[in-house]
Amino acid sequence: MGKRLQKDAFLQGEGDAWFERNARVLDTDIERRAADDPIIAAVKHHRVKPRRILEIGASNGWRLWLLQQLTGAESIGVEPSERAVAAARARYPGIVMHRGTADTLPCGDSEVDLLILGFCLYVCDRADLFRIAAECDRVLADGGRLMILDFHSSVPWRNPYVHLPGMYAYKMQYDTMFSWNPAYRIAEQRLTDHAGGAGDDPADRLALTVLVKDSAGAYVDNPYRPKP
Numbered sequence: 001m002g003k004r005l006q007k008d009a010f011l012q013g014e015g016d017a018w019f020e021r022n023a024r025v026l027d028t029d030i031e032r033r034a035a036d037d038p039i040i041a042a043v044k045h046h047r048v049k050p051r052r053i054l055e056i057g058a059s060n061g062w063r064l065w066l067l068q069q070l071t072g073a074e075s076i077g078v079e080p081s082e083r084a085v086a087a088a089r090a091r092y093p094g095i096v097m098h099r100g101t102a103d104t105l106p107c108g109d110s111e112v113d114l115l116i117l118g119f120c121l122y123v124c125d126r127a128d129l130f131r132i133a134a135e136c137d138r139v140l141a142d143g144g145r146l147m148i149l150d151f152h153s154s155v156p157w158r159n160p161y162v163h164l165p166g167m168y169a170y171k172m173q174y175d176t177m178f179s180w181n182p183a184y185r186i187a188e189q190r191l192t193d194h195a196g197g198a199g200d201d202p203a204d205r206l207a208l209t210v211l212v213k214d215s216a217g218a219y220v221d222n223p224y225r226p227k228p
Contacts, residue, residue: 006125006167007080007101014164015081019059021163023087026060034066038190038208039116039147043067046187046210048145050113052076056102056136057120061088061095068094073114078105102132110141117148121174123161133177142215146184150174152191152207175209182218184211 010018019026034040040063042048050073055064058077061084068075077097079085088097098106102117102124115136124132140146153171161167178184188210 006123006161007103007128009164009167010080010123011101014167015079016083017163019081019084019087023060026062030062030066033062037063037066038192039063039118039149040066040070042147042188042190042208042210043070043114046145048114049073050144052107052112053114053116054078054105054107054112054139055116055118056105057118058084058088058097059118060084061092061097063116063118064088064095065092067114076107076112078102101128103128103135105135105139107139109138112139113141113144115140115144115146117146117150117174119149121148121150121177122169122171123167124170126170129177137178137213140213142213144213145187146178146211146213148174148207148209148211150206152205152209153202173207175207175211178211183215184213186210187212 049071052074053064053067054076056078058064058079061077064075064077067073075095077088077095078100079088079097080099080101082099085097085099088095100106102120136146151171152173154173156170156172158168158170161169175186175189179186186209190208192206193204
């Protein structure tokens with residue numbers, strides 16, 4: 001098959017295929033999903049009251065709809081699957097959905113108070129990570145929160161993506177895309193795993209990381225500089 005861009009694969013059919021594989025789960029037992037979702041739990045725990053939420057990897061919009069009911073915020077989703085976007089628009093008309101990917105976001109500078117990366121970074125092309133981080137930083141307002149739910153491995157590694165030959169699932173500590181910058185502070189990091197355990201299996205570890213953007217307070221005046 002040769003080398004292929006994972007972004008193109010999701011836009012050209014794998015996004016729809018993923019949605020079809022998971023559509024039945026997404027459409028059932030929304031109350032249980034609300035009770036179990038770590039992002040919704042974090043919004044409640046940190047008492048986040050955003051005016052505008054942007055979720056990347058929004059699927060059919062179920063989480064955005066729940067967050068909209070909880071916070072009253074304007075809710076915007078980005079999702080590569082055309083079928084998922086259509087399903088979201090039909091079922092949750094109060095949500096604004098865009099078909100696209102994380103490297104180009106449909107918001108202006110500093111327009112978002114809560115930005116969610118919902119289990120999507122692990123399938124993004126590695127060459128796009130800098131661009132994705134820059135786009136997220138561009139749209140997130142100072143004082144806003146960034147929530148990342150994804151694989152969490154101290155050693156970067158990859159597995160073959162089982163649903164499509166030539167693609168990979170990449171595992172790393174995705175919070176480091178932002179936490180290297182003093183403008184981003186980790187407010188919470190909760191480890192779990194795919195099976196719902198305590199995150200003891202390093203091959204299957206997940207993390208929810210909550211970061212706060214504070215550009216204004218990132219740097220202090222040099223305490224070693226002689227006073228005039």
